[in-house]
Amino acid sequence: xxxxxxxxxxxxxxxxxxxxxxxxxxxxxxxxxxxxxxxxxxxxxxxxxxxxxxxxxxxxxxxxxxxxxxxxxxxxxxxxxxxxxxxxxxxxxxxxxxxxxxxxxxxxxxxxxxxxxxxxxxxxxxxxxxxxxxxxxxxxxxxxxxxxxxxxxxxxxxxxxxxxxxxxxxxxxxxxxxxxxxxxxxxxxxxxxxxxxxxxxxxxxxxxxxxxxxxxxxxxxxxxxxxxxxxxxxxxxxxxxxxxxxxxxxxxxxxxxxxxxxxxxxxxxxxxxxxxxxxxxxxxxxxxxxxxxxxxxxxxxxxxxxxxxxxxxxxxxxxxxxxxxxxxxxxxxxxxxxxxxxxxxxxxxxxxxxxxxxxxxxxxxxxxxxxxxxxxxxxxxxxxxxxxxxxxxxxxxxxxxxxxxxxxxxxxxxxxxxxxxxxxxxxxxxxxxxxxxxxxxxxxxxxxxxxxxxxxxxxxxxxxxxxxxxxxxxxxxxxxxx
Amino acid sequence: xxxxxxxxxxxxxxxxxxxxxxxxxxxxxxxxxxxxxxxxxxxxxxxxxxxxxxxxxxxxxxxxxxxxxxxxxxxxxxxxxxxxxxxxxxxxxxxxxxxxxxxxxxxxxxxxxxxxxxxxxxxxxxxxxxxxxxxxxxxxxxxxxxxxxxxxxxxxxxxxxxxxxxxxxxxxxxxxxxxxxxxxxxxxxxxxxxxxxxxxxxxxxxxxxxxxxxxxxxxxxxxxxxxxxxxxxxxxxxxxxxxxxxxxxxxxxxxxxxxxxxxxxxxxxxxxxxxxxxxxxxxxxxxxxxxxxxxxxxxxxxxxxxxxxxxxxxxxxxxxxxxxxxxxxxxxxxxxxxxxxxxxxxxxxxxxxxxxxxxxxxxxxxxxxxxxxxxxxxxxxxxxxxxxxxxxxxxxxxxxxxxxxxxxxxxxxxxxxxxxxxxxxxxxxxxxxxxxxxxxxxxxxxxxxxxxxxxxxxxxxxxxxxxxxxxxxxxxxxxxxx
Numbered sequence: 031x032x033x034x035x036x037x038x039x040x041x042x043x044x045x046x047x048x049x050x051x052x053x054x055x056x057x058x059x060x061x062x063x064x065x066x067x068x069x070x071x072x073x074x075x076x077x078x079x080x081x082x083x084x085x086x087x088x089x090x091x092x093x094x095x096x097x098x099x100x101x102x103x104x105x106x107x108x109x110x111x112x113x114x115x116x117x118x119x120x121x122x123x124x125x126x127x128x129x130x131x132x133x134x135x136x137x138x139x140x141x142x143x144x145x146x147x148x149x150x151x152x153x154x155x156x157x158x159x160x161x162x163x164x165x166x167x168x169x170x171x172x173x174x175x176x177x178x179x180x181x182x183x184x185x186x187x188x189x190x191x192x193x194x195x196x197x198x199x200x201x202x203x204x205x206x207x208x209x210x211x212x213x214x215x216x217x218x219x220x221x222x223x224x225x226x227x228x229x230x231x232x233x234x235x236x237x238x239x240x241x242x243x244x245x246x247x248x249x250x251x252x253x254x255x256x257x258x259x260x261x262x263x264x265x266x267x268x269x270x271x272x273x274x275x276x277x278x279x280x281x282x283x284x285x286x287x288x289x290x291x292x293x294x295x296x297x298x299x300x301x302x303x304x305x306x307x308x309x310x311x312x313x314x315x316x317x318x319x320x321x322x323x324x325x326x327x328x329x330x331x332x333x334x335x336x337x338x339x340x341x342x343x344x345x346x347x348x349x350x351x352x353x354x355x356x357x358x359x360x361x362x363x364x365x366x367x368x369x370x371x372x373x374x375x376x377x378x379x380x381x382x383x384x385x386x387x388x389x390x391x392x393x394x395x396x397x398x399x400x401x402x403x404x405x406x407x408x409x410x411x412x413x414x415x416x417x418x419x420x421x422x423x424x425x426x427x428x429x430x431x432x433x434x435x436x437x438x439x440x441x442x443x444x445x446x447x448x449x450x451x452x453x454x455x456x457x458x459x460x461x462x463x464x465x466x467x468x469x470x471x472x473x474x475x476x477x478x479x480x481x482x483x484x485x486x487x488x489x490x491x492x493x494x495x496x497x498x499x500x501x502x503x504x505x506x507x508x509x510x511x512x
Numbered sequence: 513x514x515x516x517x518x519x520x521x522x523x524x525x526x527x528x529x530x531x532x533x534x535x536x537x538x539x540x541x542x543x544x545x546x547x548x549x550x551x552x553x554x555x556x557x558x559x560x561x562x563x564x565x566x567x568x569x570x571x572x573x574x575x576x577x578x579x580x581x582x583x584x585x586x587x588x589x590x591x592x593x594x595x596x597x598x599x600x601x602x603x604x605x606x607x608x609x610x611x612x613x614x615x616x617x618x619x620x621x622x623x624x625x626x627x628x629x630x631x632x633x634x635x636x637x638x639x640x641x642x643x644x645x646x647x648x649x650x651x652x653x654x655x656x657x658x659x660x661x662x663x664x665x666x667x668x669x670x671x672x673x674x675x676x677x678x679x680x681x682x683x684x685x686x687x688x689x690x691x692x693x694x695x696x697x698x699x700x701x702x703x704x705x706x707x708x709x710x711x712x713x714x715x716x717x718x719x720x721x722x723x724x725x726x727x728x729x730x731x732x733x734x735x736x737x738x739x740x741x742x743x744x745x746x747x748x749x750x751x752x753x754x755x756x757x758x759x760x761x762x763x764x765x766x767x768x769x770x771x772x773x774x775x776x777x778x779x780x781x782x783x784x785x786x787x788x789x790x791x792x793x794x795x796x797x798x799x800x801x802x803x804x805x806x807x808x809x810x811x812x813x814x815x816x817x818x819x820x821x822x823x824x825x826x827x828x829x830x831x832x833x834x835x836x837x838x839x840x841x842x843x844x845x846x847x848x849x850x851x852x853x854x855x856x857x858x859x860x861x862x863x864x865x866x867x868x869x870x871x872x873x874x875x876x877x878x879x880x881x882x883x884x885x886x887x888x889x890x891x892x893x894x895x896x897x898x899x900x901x902x903x904x905x906x907x908x909x910x911x912x913x914x915x916x917x918x919x920x921x922x923x924x925x926x927x928x929x930x931x932x933x934x935x936x937x938x939x940x941x942x943x944x945x946x947x948x949x950x951x952x953x954x955x956x957x958x959x960x961x962x963x964x965x966x967x968x969x970x971x972x973x974x975x976x977x978x979x980x981x982x983x984x985x986x987x988x989x990x991x992x993x994x
Binding site for chain 1: 579665667800838840843844847870871880882884899902905906907908910917920948984985990991
């Protein structure tokens with residue numbers, strides 16, 4: 031039996047938290063005399079009422095949550111945030127139509143950053159702020175998920191990061207809660223630092239607040255249609271690159287900071303691999319630009335670095351139309367879509383550690399071909415790689431590939447062209463944001479797609495953000511049995 | 513130490529075999545008074561001389577071949593067939609330029625079927641025959657490789673099919689040789705049957721001979737520019753479908769036939785999965801055609817079936833331009849490129865058993881998520897799935913994906929568009945033949961590509977045909993050490 035009563039009860043505080051945070055754009059709407067004040071109040075009241083209903087639905091003693099309940103709880107948390115987060119868009123009429131409102135909301139809460147809005151520069155501040163806040167909320171959600179829930183659920187090889195704090199037994203729960211509070215403190219701290227840094231290099235307060243939230247969540251929503259091309263500032267781009275990277279490394283690494291100790295970011299193999307791979311691609315594209323587009327080395331490096339880091343960390347800011355750099359660049363950015371950041375960060379994608387595990391297996395395989403009888407020990411991140419983890423990663427990769435394939439085929443059946451369908455499916459599943467092609471490319475947006483296409487992309491964004499299996503198991507009959 | 517002397521010596525008979533087979537088009541050229549007679553004689557003499565040099569290069573006692581020698585022997589075998597097989601194209605001037613000659617030869621020997629030739633209908637019969645024969649030679653080569661060498665080399669999970677006959681120790685060698693001779697007999701028998709069937713449904717003798725060779729090798733070269741659209745005959749297409757499928761199931765299944773016993777094709781799980789997946793895709797495309805192109809159910813099914821089987825079995829015949837069926841069809845055929853047939857057949861691609869293993873891991877993973885403590889036994893094809901095999905399949909999949917990615921990026925850097933680069937890399941690696949897009953699509957060919965693109969595609973075809981690792985290990989420094 032699923033412990034519905036407990037699941038509902040736990041969803042209450044999450045919904046209430048959303049209602050409380052919604053008071054902020056509400057306040058902004060009031061302060062700026064925005065026509066969105068009433069829509070925001072409506073949304074907030076509905077959210078708060080729903081939260082209370084959930085919390086009052088508790089009957090008798092709460093039962094201990096088991097693994098299955100965690101799947102349901104996690105998925106429902108995101109659905110609630112997506113659903114109630116969409117209300118301001120629905121009520122305010124800023125967003126045309128219900129489908130668009132939901133798309134924008136799902137894209138925000140999953141930190142994808144694909145948008146159906148144009149004319150961002152003219153939008154009311156409250157709506158812009160709410161979009162950014164939704165990404166920020168999604169960001170901390172995913173950090174919590176990666177630290178506590180996913181390793182416990184053994185999803186997609188995340189068992190590799192199973193520690194005491196990801197043991198959700200009664201005994202370990204206070205410890206887990208303590209860790210989560212610390213991660214929240216880190217997240218807030220980094221966001222504030224990011225905001226201050228943006229202001230220091232010339233962003234105005236409102237832009238800095240919004241972009242710090244969408245940077246730290248690797249979400250990628252901007253307050254300008256032109257995204258980072260609007261600022262055209264090397265300093266601002268450097269700050270963005272620094273904090274996008276900071277948001278893509280495991281947040282656990284930051285914990286010693288709270289105790290006033292130094293942290294050793296580069297000691298982590300995942301971080302080194304991530305930075306190394308981003309650097310190689312940046313250099314490759316720089317050479318490409320210099321050799322084929324007669325661009326100066328400095329500006330080529332700047333443009334390559336910003337956009338590579340933005341797409342690979344699954345943020346999705348854009349400083350220039352990199353699809354105009356020729357097919358080589360298009361292909362590079364298409365493959366970059368999949369990479370992602372580190373586990374336990376806000377970044378999406380397939381993630382660096384899975385590639386590391388796959389490459390360990392590849393190396394082991396080649397060694398075994400040459401020395402059939404050799405005993406080969408395998409480890410990643412200083413941990414022995416169990417067969418269970420290898421199997422999980424394989425299952426995850428297959429599920430990821432199949433999901434991208436099926437979504438791409440549905441998008442194609444909906445009348446989208448090859449590149450839009452394929453890169454749309456990839457960018458949704460990896461929670462990146464921009465796709466490739468005329469309609470969903472870096473200088474375009476998702477508004478022109480059909481409603482059907484938008485709904486399937488919403489599903490893809492949720493599937494990708496919840497590491498596929500959290501959502502997938504809910505769709506198996508076995509889950510609901512017993 | 514690599515046993516160069518033994519490797520050279522064993523390459524001798526293979527080269528000599530090629531020289532002997534080259535006498536057939538030689539004879540045809542003589543009989544038809546073709547201007548290609550001299551070119552064929554030149555090629556044949558050169559090949560024969562090289563064979564003798566190899567066989568005479570033996571010094572002292574032959575040393576026992578070890579695993580490493582097998583990698584070298586296998587790769588060199590294909591290189592020799594590709595190299596000397598290209599000579600008639602070079603000398604005859606039918607094929608414009610050295611690069612084109614090599615491309616056509618590699619495409620033939622790897623049973624890919626991508627061509628740079630147009631005006632096939634007007635070409636001399638000797639050259640057409642040699643192209644088909646090269647595919648046929650490549651076909652039996654891959655059957656032998658799959659039966660004896662690859663399971664022994666433990667490549668890409670082929671260890672799953674390790675039997676007594678794939679044990680290349682001195683003791684088992686006579687047994688292995690016996691098995692290989694029987695497989696050859698089956699291959700010849702099926703080819704003759706295919707030829708007879710083609711003639712029975714209306715093909716002329718020459719077309720039937722050529723197409724039977726390129727059907728049984730799942731190669732896909734035709735004697736007509738229009739491929740199977742030239743015949744426009746349901747009966748001929750049905751024969752082709754039957755024998756393409758027959759060529760894509762494990763040849764070991766046919767062995768009882770030689771002892772006069774019945775065979776049970778559908779008892780094999782791999783065969784069932786293959787037929788099932790092809791059928792599903794065919795039905796899907798049929799519905800698509802009926803619903804969106806107002807086509808009759810019968811003709812839609814016929815067109816879908818023929819082209820799905822042709823692409824999925826990595827043959828590459830074309831009966832109509834399926835890329836004109838809309839993006840959904842393009843996407844479907846793009847993904848079909850990867851699937852391939854069964855292990856131990858002439859088909860290429862990733863192959864059904866690897867997908868089966870991956871899906872077993874996926875199912876196991878989902879079960880483990882729901883029942884963390886359950887003991888789950890895993891098996892495929894009635895064999896327990898060892899962790900070594902799972903690891904090999906994972907390594908293979910990664911190597912395949914990376915190879916397609918890198919080749920696609922090089923093709924893109926060479927100035928090809930996104931779809932040409934991506935589908936070109938896939939169709940080469942999977943040894944299918946036609947790609948997607950204006951320049952390399954089903955109704956087009958590879959002539960227009962740059963020389964650089966053709967060379968990288970040649971590399972891709974060889975890499976794919978040799979199950980990646982056979983060639984890849986030769987590129988590691990560790991292979992040449994000691």
